Amino acid sequence: MANTNREKLFTEFPPVPTEKWEEVITADLKGADYERKLVWRTGEGFNVRPYYRAENLEGLRFLGSQAGEFPYVRGVRSHNRWRIHQSVAVADPAAANAEALKLLDAGVDSLGFVVEREAFTAADLDSLLAGIHLPAIAVAFSGKCVADLVELFLAKIGREGIDKCDVKASFAIDPLVVGLASGKGLCADCIARIAALMAKAAEYKHVRLVTVAGHTFGNAGSTIVEELAFALSAGQDYLARLTDAGVDAETVARKLRFSFSVTSNYFMEIAKLRAARMLWANIVKAYAPEKDCPCKMQIHAETSRWNQTVYDPYVNMLRGTTEAMSAAIGGVYSLEVTPFDASFEAPTEFSKRIARNVELLLKHESHFDQVVDPAGGSYYIENLTESIAAEAWKLFLEIEQKGGYAAAYEAGFIRERVAASAAAKDKNISTRRQILLGANQFPNFTEVAPAEIGTEAVTRCEAEGNALAAYRGAMAFERMRLEVDRSGKQPKAFMLTCGSLAMARARAQFSCNFFACAGIRVEDNTFFKSVEEGVEAALASKAEIVVVCAADDDYAELAPKAKELLGDKAILVVAGAPACAPELEAQGIKNFINVKSNVLETLKFYLKEMGI
Numbered sequence: 001m002a003n004t005n006r007e008k009l010f011t012e013f014p015p016v017p018t019e020k021w022e023e024v025i026t027a028d029l030k031g032a033d034y035e036r037k038l039v040w041r042t043g044e045g046f047n048v049r050p051y052y053r054a055e056n057l058e059g060l061r062f063l064g065s066q067a068g069e070f071p072y073v074r075g076v077r078s079h080n081r082w083r084i085h086q087s088v089a090v091a092d093p094a095a096a097n098a099e100a101l102k103l104l105d106a107g108v109d110s111l112g113f114v115v116e117r118e119a120f121t122a123a124d125l126d127s128l129l130a131g132i133h134l135p136a137i138a139v140a141f142s143g144k145c146v147a148d149l150v151e152l153f154l155a156k157i158g159r160e161g162i163d164k165c166d167v168k169a170s171f172a173i174d175p176l177v178v179g180l181a182s183g184k185g186l187c188a189d190c191i192a193r194i195a196a197l198m199a200k201a202a203e204y205k206h207v208r209l210v211t212v213a214g215h216t217f218g219n220a221g222s223t224i225v226e227e228l229a230f231a232l233s234a235g236q237d238y239l240a241r242l243t244d245a246g247v248d249a250e251t252v253a254r255k256l257r258f259s260f261s262v263t264s265n266y267f268m269e270i271a272k273l274r275a276a277r278m279l280w281a282n283i284v285k286a287y288a289p290e291k292d293c294p295c296k297m298q299i300h301a302e303t304s305r306w307n308q309t310v311y312d313p314y315v316n317m318l319r320g321t322t323e324a325m326s327a328a329i330g331g332v333y334s335l336e337v338t339p340f341d342a343s344f345e346a347p348t349e350f351s352k353r354i355a356r357n358v359e360l361l362l363k364h365e366s367h368f369d370q371v372v373d374p375a376g377g378s379y380y381i382e383n384l385t386e387s388i389a390a391e392a393w394k395l396f397l398e399i400e401q402k403g404g405y406a407a408a409y410e411a412g413f414i415r416e417r418v419a420a421s422a423a424a425k426d427k428n429i430s431t432r433r434q435i436l437l438g439a440n441q442f443p444n445f446t447e448v449a450p451a452e453i454g455t456e457a458v459t460r461c462e463a464e465g466n467a468l469a470a471y472r473g474a475m476a477f478e479r480m481r482l483e484v485d486r487s488g489k490q491p492k493a494f495m496l497t498c499g500s501l502a503m504a505r506a507r508a509q510f511s512c513n514f515f516a517c518a519g520i521r522v523e524d525n526t527f528f529k530s531v532e533e534g535v536e537a538a539l540a541s542k543a544e545i546v547v548v549c550a551a552d553d554d555y556a557e558l559a560p561k562a563k564e565l566l567g568d569k570a571i572l573v574v575a576g577a578p579a580c581a582p583e584l585e586a587q588g589i590k591n592f593i594n595v596k597s598n599v600l601e602t603l604k605f606y607l608k609e610m611g612i
Contacts, residue, residue, distance in 0.1 A: 044225040046387040052379035067372040071281040074373040075331040076296035081369045083110035083334040084359045091116045093127040107360050110334045115143035125152045135166035142172035170208040176234045177213045180409045183467030195245040208257035218261035219470040221422025229395035237405040249287035253294035262323040263304040271384035273330030301327040302336040308343040309474045312438025316340035328368040344457040430600040439474035445516045449485045484519035487612045492521045494543035496534040499550030507549035507575040518603040535565040546570045552578035
């Protein structure tokens with residue numbers, strides 16, 4: 001007979017109160033400021049403690065519910081079998097069908113058809129879906145004439161006699177988010193058209209007509225809180241407008257789907273998805289549905305495009321993997337991993353295969369689909385969920401006070417918030433407070449952009465008027481580096497390592513990473529016994545930039561000597577922020593690089609000095 005006794009582990013150890021932990025931390029800090037050293041001030045508007053304990057869960061009202069129970073923090077289902085989604089461009093329906101069938105054989109069970117044609121006929125739809133057993137998979141339609149596709153699709157289901165409950169489909173109709181973000185404004189009859197389509201699709205339990213494109217904000221540089229709050233606000237606006245148009249709230253809620261981007265901010269993204277379900281459930285609950293089922297949020301996630309890089313692009317595979325893990329742990333209905341080369345070319349067969357294999361690995365080898373909400377009960381994740389929900393709700397209420405999502409957007413509020421957040425991120429990337437590997441830190445020193453990468457891939461398109469434009473955080477660095485690659489020159493920075501060996505090596509490594517971010521070739525050196533020896537080697541290398549790498553105490557003597565020997569034959573740079581910097585500046589040594597430098601602006605300055 002099985003032993004069913006439950007025993008708590010570690011009961012032989014006495015509990016340690018928080019006060020004792022704090023005493024040890026305070027002693028270890030040796031007088032340093034606790035808040036500045038250990039508390040993470042997020043860009044989302046709240047602070048994160050260095051550790052959490054069981055007592056930090058007190059007061060979290062959403063604790064105790066299980067997966068499938070209101071308010072659905074832990075998930076809307078009792079399982080975690082998300083759908084592996086991959087998109088297919090539809091210019092020629094027959095060609096798109098052939099690609100779709102290959103994807104189904106490769107493990108995909110959710111197809112996203114991106115229609116690129118202005119008009120689509122019933123015959124086109126038959127050709128596109130030929131050989132696809134619709135009850136076995138989910139399909140999503142986006143792109144052009146998507147509203148017309150709804151009627152064509154429902155008519156096809158009726159003709160073929162497929163059970164309405166077996167059809168799992170979604171349509172990316174989104175005049176509020178996508179329409180307003182494009183700068184076109186809100187069309188006069190769009191809500192009436194959606195209401196009519198909802199009436200036709202009312203009996204189709206698993207057909208979603210409106211997809212609230214929350215990823216629009218994330219890919220334009222918003223914070224996690226803003227992406228969530230703006231998406232919820234748009235969803236609420238749809239509820240209000242469509243119920244005013246005569247559609248009951250339960251039907252509207254069942255026909256809405258949300259799409260979010262997932263960034264590399266691993267734990268925050270898990271918490272965002274959990275908070276999203278909770279907040280949406282409470283929004284829908286306010287409309288007094290007869291049952292809680294309409295309160296369930298269906299979430300589609302796609303790995304972020306904002307943090308993808310053109311240089312060192314294979315790193316994007318790693319980003320996509322951690323982002324996919326966040327989405328899987330956070331509990332999504334479907335997930336699309338963005339191919340690693342999507343930022344600079346039409347994804348290849350290889351990149352698309354790697355993208356879907358990330359999800360297949362997470363399912364079949366890592367078994368992420370076999371555990372529902374593994375983050376549930378984590379002191380840290382539960383507190384992050386509460387903090388994100390609280391900040392998003394405050395912003396949601398602020399938008400409601402402005403008249404709802406559409407009114408707030410048309411007044412410029414949404415765009416201004418996203419622009420401010422994007423500017424803050426850009427500054428953090430420029431100063432390396434936020435790292436994008438391969439772009440502003442640890443670049444591939446020898447990489448040169450291939451000829452097929454044009455300036456359009458690294459150029460940020462500024463949105464006109466009140467529109468929102470997607471961009472990538474690495475673009476400013478990539479544009480600078482591409483100009484070097486295309487300049488026909490090979491500028492070089494030479495590391496003049498001398499003085500204290502340990503500090504010389506550390507600063508040489510820092511400086512190599514610094515200059516290589518602009519595509520400047522770096523020549524590192526182990527150590528020179530004297531400045532004279534180093535300058536001689538530097539001049540022989542014909543480097544345009546010579547970086548003196550030494551200890552702070554050595555610079556007062558070494559830097560002036562290097563300047564004297566170099567003359568005007570190269571740009572002299574001092575690696576560090578020595579206390580003697582004012583004295584060195586008085587002697588004409590003006591160039592310093594250190595951890596506080598604005599890397600982007602500093603590199604642009606040196607490139608300009610070299611005529612690039």
